[in-house]
Each structure stands twice: as C-alpha cells, then as structure tokens.
Amino acid sequence: MNKVSHNLAWWQSGVIYQIYPRSFLDTTGNGVGDLQGIIDKLDYLNNGSKGSLGIDAIWISPFYPSPMADFGYDVSDYCDIHPLFGDMATFNRLIEEAHRREIKVIIDFVPNHTSDQHPWFIESRHSRHNPKRDWYIWRDAKPDGSLPNNWGSAFGGPAWTWDKKVNQFYFHHFLKEQPELNWRNPDVRAAIYEVLRFWLERGVDGFRMDVVGFLIKDEEFRDNPPNPDIPDNLPAENIYARQLHKFNEDQDEVHTIIRKFRQILDQYPDKCGIGELGYGLERWVRYYGENGNGLHLPFNFRLIHLPWETRAIIQSIQALEVILPPWAWPNYVLGNHDRPRLASRIGMNQARVAALLLLTLRGTPTMYYGDELGIKDGVIPTESIQDPQGLRLGAEYSRDVGRTPMQWNDSPNAGFSSKRPWLPVSADFTVRNVAVQNDDPTSILSLYRRLIWYRKASPALMAGRFCAVTPGNDDCLVYRREHPAGQCMIALNFSGNSHHISLSESKSGHLVLSTYLDRNETVSLTNLQLRPHEGIIIELNL
Numbered sequence: 318m319n320k321v322s323h324n325l326a327w328w329q330s331g332v333i334y335q336i337y338p339r340s341f342l343d344t345t346g347n348g349v350g351d352l353q354g355i356i357d358k359l360d361y362l363n364n365g366s367k368g369s370l371g372i373d374a375i376w377i378s379p380f381y382p383s384p385m386a387d388f389g390y391d392v393s394d395y396c397d398i399h400p401l402f403g404d405m406a407t408f409n410r411l412i413e414e415a416h417r418r419e420i421k422v423i424i425d426f427v428p429n430h431t432s433d434q435h436p437w438f439i440e441s442r443h444s445r446h447n448p449k450r451d452w453y454i455w456r457d458a459k460p461d462g463s464l465p466n467n468w469g470s471a472f473g474g475p476a477w478t479w480d481k482k483v484n485q486f487y488f489h490h491f492l493k494e495q496p497e498l499n500w501r502n503p504d505v506r507a508a509i510y511e512v513l514r515f516w517l518e519r520g521v522d523g524f525r526m527d528v529v530g531f532l533i534k535d536e537e538f539r540d541n542p543p544n545p546d547i548p549d550n551l552p553a554e555n556i557y558a559r560q561l562h563k564f565n566e567d568q569d570e571v572h573t574i575i576r577k578f579r580q581i582l583d584q585y586p587d588k589c590g591i592g593e594l595g596y597g598l599e600r601w602v603r604y605y606g607e608n609g610n611g612l613h614l615p616f617n618f619r620l621i622h623l624p625w626e627t628r629a630i631i632q633s634i635q636a637l638e639v640i641l642p643p644w645a646w647p648n649y650v651l652g653n654h655d656r657p658r659l660a661s662r663i664g665m666n667q668a669r670v671a672a673l674l675l676l677t678l679r680g681t682p683t684m685y686y687g688d689e690l691g692i693k694d695g696v697i698p699t700e701s702i703q704d705p706q707g708l709r710l711g712a713e714y715s716r717d718v719g720r721t722p723m724q725w726n727d728s729p730n731a732g733f734s735s736k737r738p739w740l741p742v743s744a745d746f747t748v749r750n751v752a753v754q755n756d757d758p759t760s761i762l763s764l765y766r767r768l769i770w771y772r773k774a775s776p777a778l779m780a781g782r783f784c785a786v787t788p789g790n791d792d793c794l795v796y797r798r799e800h801p802a803g804q805c806m807i808a809l810n811f812s813g814n815s816h817h818i819s820l821s822e823s824k825s826g827h828l829v830l831s832t833y834l835d836r837n838e839t840v841s842l843t844n845l846q847l848r849p850h851e852g853i854i855i856e857l858n859l
C-alpha cells in the first residue's frame with residue numbers, strides 16, 4: 318500500500334463513510350440491516366487493496382435499543398444494542414474486524430434526548446417528586462393554560478406535550494416520544510459522561526454527536542423571535558421554521574459541556590468528537606473550542622445546503638479557510654440520512670464532479686453510503702412513508718428517500734435482504750449496484766475508489782494548503798493544493814458545456830485523474846480543456 322507518511326491524525330487524513338445500519342445489509346432476513354451486515358461488508362469498504370473503496374472510518378447511525386419512533390434517534394438504553402441489529406458480542410466483533418482492517422469506528426451519540434420509553438423518563442414522568450423528575454424539562458402551563466413558550470418541534474407542532482398524569486408540560490425539540498434531557502442538572506451530565514466512557518472502553522474511535530448545539534436552552538425559556546424569511550408554502554404546523562432559534566439552541570453555556578466531552582475523549586488515545594451543527598460560520602467555528610479544547614470536527618454541511626454553483630461554493634470554502642484558526646481542521650460533508658440524495662439534487666454527471674471536489678478539498682471528507690454508486694432518491698408512495706418528519710410535515714419532508722437499501726447486486730432486493738426490505742429498493746438497482754460497477758472501470762464506484770486511493774498517496778491532497786485560482790469563467794472552479802512534497806491543480810466544470818481554461822501559469826503538469834476516468838496525459842496550464850461535467854486532477858511539475 319503506498320500511503321504517505323504525515324503528521325496528521327486519522328480523523329484528519331482519513332475519509333469517513335456514514336452507514337445507516339437499517340439500510341446497509343440484512344443478514345437475518347427481517348428486512349432491516351444489522352451489525353453483522355456491516356462486518357460482512359468491511360472488505361468492500363477497505364481490505365487494504367485498491368479494489369476496495371478505501372475509506373478509513375465508518376460512522377454508524379444509532380443501533381441502540383429504541384422503540385424506533387425516529388428510527389433509533391429515540392434511545393431507550395444508551396449502553397446496549399437493539400436486537401434488530403445484533404448484540405454486544407456482534408458489536409465487539411465489529412470493532413475487532415474493523416480495526417483489523419485499520420478502519421476506525423465512529424458511533425452516533427444522542428445526548429440531547431432519550432426515548433419516552435427510557436427508564437429515566439418513565440421514572441421522571443411518574444410524579445412531581447420523583448428523584449428523576451428534574452432529569453427532563455418539565456414546566457407548568459401559563460396561568461391561562463397555554464404553553465410555557467412559543468418554541469416549535471422540528472417535526473411540526475409545538476415543542477411541548479401535556480402530561481395529564483402530573484399536569485405539566487415536558488419539552489421536546491423532536492417527537493413527543495423524544496423528551497429532552499435537562500443538561501443543567503449535574504446528575505444528567507454525570508450519567509451521560511458515563512455513557513461516553515462506556516463506549517470508549519469498548520474501543521470506539523469517535524462519536525458523531527447528535528444535535529449537540531441543542532443541549533442547553535435559555536435559562537428563562539424566553540419566546541423565540543419570528544423568522545423574517547419564512548419559506549413559501551410552509552406547512553402551518555411547522556412552527557419551528559417560523560422562528561429564529563435565538564433561545565432554544567446554540568447558547569453560550571453549551572461550550573462548557575463540549576469542553577467536558579473533549580476532556581473525556583482526551584483521556585483515551587487518538588479519539589475524535591464530531592458534532593452535528595448547522596449554524597452560521599461565526600457561531601459554528603466556536604464549536605472547535607479555544608485552542609482545540611472543543612470538537613475535533615464540527616460537521617460542515619455547507620456543500621449540502623448551498624446551490625450547486627461555483628461562486629457560492631468557492632466563497633464558502635474560502636470563508637472557511639479564513640475563519641479557521643491554524644490549529645483547526647476543516648471538513649466537508651456531501652450527504653447524510655437527513656437529506657435528499659446527492660445524485661438527485663445535482664444530477665448524475667455532477668455527482669462525479671462533487672466526488673472529485675469532496676476528495677480534493679483541504680479537510681476530512683464524509684460521504685454517505687450509496688453515494689459511491691450514485692444512488693438516487695427512492696420513490697416511496699405517500700401511504701408507505703415511514704419517516705416521522707414526512708408523516709407530520711408532508712411527503713416532501715420525508716427523509717425516507719435518502720435511506721433506501723444499499724444496492725449490492727441485481728438479485729431480488731438488490732442483495733440487501735432475502736425478505737421485503739423496510740423501505741423499497743430503488744427501481745434502478747438492477748443496473749446500479751456494486752457488482753455491476755465493480756466490473757466497470759469507468760463507473761462512479763471506480764471513480765470513488767481511484768480518488769480515495771489517490772488521495773491517500775498524495776501529500777498535497779491530504780495536507781497541502783488550499784489556494785483558489787481564478788479560472789476566468791463562472792462554470793469552472795479551480796484550485797491548487799500546495800505541499801512541499803508536491804502540488805496539484807484541481808479543475809472542475811460545473812456545467813454541461815465544454816470549457817477551455819487558460820491559466821496564466823507557465824507550468825505544465827500531468828493529468829492523473831479525470832472524472833471520466835479516461836485521461837492520463839501531460840497538459841499545459843495555459844491550454845486546459847474540460848469536457849462537459851469534467852473534473853480533473855493535475856500533478857504540477859515544479
């Protein structure tokens with residue numbers, strides 16, 4: 318294996334691959350994926366050879382015991398495995414087998430809320446005097462009987478549910494089945510810190526921390542101000558989107574907790590804390606902490622949310638490069654289980670350009686399972702919607718479309734399961750699957766593999782400086798990655814037109830990779846040809 322030596326940690330040099338375990342591989346024949354399924358596919362992910370994808374870490378969405386009201390993001394036991402997915406022995410084997418292949422394992426950590434079936438909440442709701450009462454957020458109705466404040470649930474409706482038994486409201490940013498822990502209570506903090514230690518002791522390498530900016534709410538629970546930019550056709554029940562989230566999230570005190578998470582991680586060698594955070598740049602960058610005492614990687618979702626246009630994207634990359642302190646490491650995400658599929662959003666041709674972008678930017682790339690095949694949004698009849706967000710806010714909000722089963726081969730159910738899968742397999746699975754793309758040297762899977770393995774061997778891509786280059790037209794995005802051991806030039810054509818780029822550089826270089834996977838030639842930078850939707854990597858002659 319031709320890996321380069323560098324001083325980067327694994328979470329800086331590596332590629333992270335998100336697995337939604339329900340949808341990866343079902344080995345028990347119940348239509349739902351499981352941990353054994355992940356073990357069975359580790360060689361596909363990275364067996365040390367260039368015939369495998371080559372990713373360095375997997376992040377697994379929740380596999381804990383859960384009533385599955387939000388498909389595992391409603392945890393009823395933080396320290397066990399849902400029988401659907403396996404048991405602790407399977408988990409231990411997964412860690413062992415992943416580590417044997419030098420694949421790191423990042424698990425989902427959901428500290429903001431539990432399931433309403435968690436024993437802590439069952440106790441808490443029992444009576445006003447229960448010792449766990451204050452573990453959750455309970456409030457009286459206002460004197461006129463109305464809600465404690467105007468906050469909305471991200472899944473529609475108010476964020477408060479009335480509990481008849483004790484005549485108080487409890488708080489939930491998500492479903493009423495996901496009551497929110499009271500992080501101002503030191504006992505709650507201690508209990509959740511123990512959860513982190515529990516999994517660290519079992520050998521996990523990192524945590525993806527769910528809605529970690531939500532942990533602390535305004536102490537007085539003040540009303541949120543209205544959002545002046547309400548999107549058109551917003552469903553009436555979407556109270557959440559009608560407000561600016563001034564008081565319910567991203568409160569300054571949350572950083573005390575993040576620092577504590579970091580201290581716990583730092584007690585073990587080489588661990589990584591990743592946060593799910595969707596704030597503007599100035600607020601977001603604070604989650605790195607001061608001098609690196611916060612998260613290693615606050616997720617950067619900007620490539621998902623921005624329009625797919627060169628200007629918006631280059632501005633965002635440059636803004637990130639400017640705002641990050643020198644010790645803070647960038648990262649980029651192209652898709653996840655909460656968003657429509659990349660190939661549906663920007664089209665198949667641009668999905669290849671996006672792959673090249675993601676894997677050549679400065680920073681840790683996170684990719685979503687199936688994006689390496691160009692899987693598109695699933696077509697799910699309205700009456701079959703499973704996602705609670707889609708069921709409450711309407712079909713266009715359903716996240717099911719991006720969670721359809723992985724497409725392994727053209728056998729029934731795409732080789733995902735012997736039984737009817739929990740969500741329908743996309744109709745194109747007979748032609749779009751791992752087996753077919755394996756044998757096609759120009760498939761998008763081949764492109765991902767080539768890119769990931771090329772990146773591993775390139776000091777410039779892994780560790781080099783990022784320098785934007787002005788391409789002279791709006792359809793193309795060009796940048797250099799500079800490292801003492803070598804320099805690369807990346808040029809990406811975001812359009813369906815051919816482009817001729819003339820960079821005022823006398824250098825020539827060697828084109829080592831095109832998204833078409835058909836070029837390997839010496840090129841002159843004053844005369845670069847880009848075909849429609851083509852992205853290229855050029856190694857520069859210095």
Ligand code: GLC
Nearest residue numbers: 387390491527528593654655
């Ligand atoms: C995060 C998860 C999402 C989940 C929500 C509530 O945003 O990514 O899937 O529904 O948190 O836990």
